[in-house]
Amino acid sequence: MALAQHDEDAxxxxxxxxxxLHSQTxxxxxLIDDRFNHQHAEHLxxxxxxxxxxxxxxxxxxxxxxxxVKAIEYEARVVLLDIINRAIExxx
Amino acid sequence: MxxxxxxxxxxxxxxxxxxxxxGQRRRQEIIDCATRLLLxxxxxxxxxRDVASSVGVQLSSLHYYFPTRSDLxxxxxxxxxxxxxxxxxxxxxxxxxxxxxxxxxxxxxxNVIKGPEAKLWRLLTAYAQHNHNAAELFFRENKLFHTVTxxxxxxxxxxxxxxxxxxxxxxxxxxxxxxxxxxxxAKNLDxxxxxxxxxxxxxxxxxxxxxxx
Numbered sequence: 001m002a003l004a005q006h007d008e009d010a011x012x013x014x015x016x017x018x019x020x021l022h023s024q025t026x027x028x029x030x031l032i033d034d035r036f037n038h039q040h041a042e043h044l045x046x047x048x049x050x051x052x053x054x055x056x057x058x059x060x061x062x063x064x065x066x067x068x069v070k071a072i073e074y075e076a077r078v079v080l081l082d083i084i085n086r087a088i089e090x091x092x
Numbered sequence: 093m094x095x096x097x098x099x100x101x102x103x104x105x106x107x108x109x110x111x112x113x114x115g116q117r118r119r120q121e122i123i124d125c126a127t128r129l130l131l132x133x134x135x136x137x138x139x140x141r142d143v144a145s146s147v148g149v150q151l152s153s154l155h156y157y158f159p160t161r162s163d164l165x166x167x168x169x170x171x172x173x174x175x176x177x178x179x180x181x182x183x184x185x186x187x188x189x190x191x192x193x194x195x196x197x198x199x200x201x202x203n204v205i206k207g208p209e210a211k212l213w214r215l216l217t218a219y220a221q222h223n224h225n226a227a228e229l230f231f232r233e234n235k236l237f238h239t240v241t242x243x244x245x246x247x248x249x250x251x252x253x254x255x256x257x258x259x260x261x262x263x264x265x266x267x268x269x270x271x272x273x274x275x276x277x278a279k280n281l282d283x284x285x286x287x288x289x290x291x292x293x294x295x296x297x298x299x300x301x302x303x304x305x
Binding site for chain 2: 049051053055061072075076079082083085
């Protein structure tokens with residue numbers, strides 16, 4: 001990630017890895033609910049990874065107490081489920 | 093005091109103000125230059141000697157404003173977080189209802205990651221993974237952004253507790269930070285706008301559900 005800010009090759013690797021994760025997640029979403037089309041599942045996967053990537057950065061802060069981290073993880077789980085449920089509601 | 097004395101004292105005050113202004117301008121010039129170097133060459137590119145030479149001051153003069161490289165880097169990011177807070181407060185004040193104020197919080201944060209300064213945050217995020225000082229700066233700035241956002245949330249919705257507003261602020265910034273990392277890929281701008289909409293909906297939902305707890 002650090003290199004990707006300066007180095008086009010590293011940026012390509014970063015994008016490739018992100019696309020791989022998005023693709024895996026979107027396939028899983030389509031397995032969960034086959035009414036998701038490919039594009040919709042890709043968008044949803046990307047939304048989920050936006051939150052997870054951002055959260056990963058913030059949870060690096062070891063100054064946070066374990067209870068605090070647990071509380072944030074719980075909130076994140078609620079938000080992730082909410083995003084998926086909202087997407088399912090839209091196609092129903 | 094006689095008139096001549098008054099006039100001398102006034103002149104002294106004016107001189108002092110002018111010196112402070114010059115000092116303030118010079119300080120900003122140094123930060124501007126260091127920001128440019130940071131964006132061009134990363135953290136290793138911010139070398140005090142190069143900054144001094146580029147601004148046209150002696151190294152000793154630069155040390156007067158910023159004794160160490162860390163102080164200068166800190167000033168770069170503090171200026172960004174201060175600008176964010178000012179923009180956020182101004183933006184919120186333009187709206188009267190809760191939804192407008194909440195949208196102002198989202199839009200101000202999105203402006204941060206869409207502007208040229210976004211690369212500063214991405215660099216800091218990346219550098220913080222393997223440098224202790226950068227990690228400390230990263231967490232310090234993160235806390236500032238979370239606190240400013242949580243405070244704004246409590247002003248908008250006073251029923252939120254301090255802890256809850258901090259959690260919402262932290263999750264909100266997790267989404268914004270995650271999006272900032274993904275926006276390096278300019279080919280996916282259509283998806284970015286969809287993610288933005290999702291962030292707005294999610295943020296609204298978090299605040300409304302928090303009100304009901």
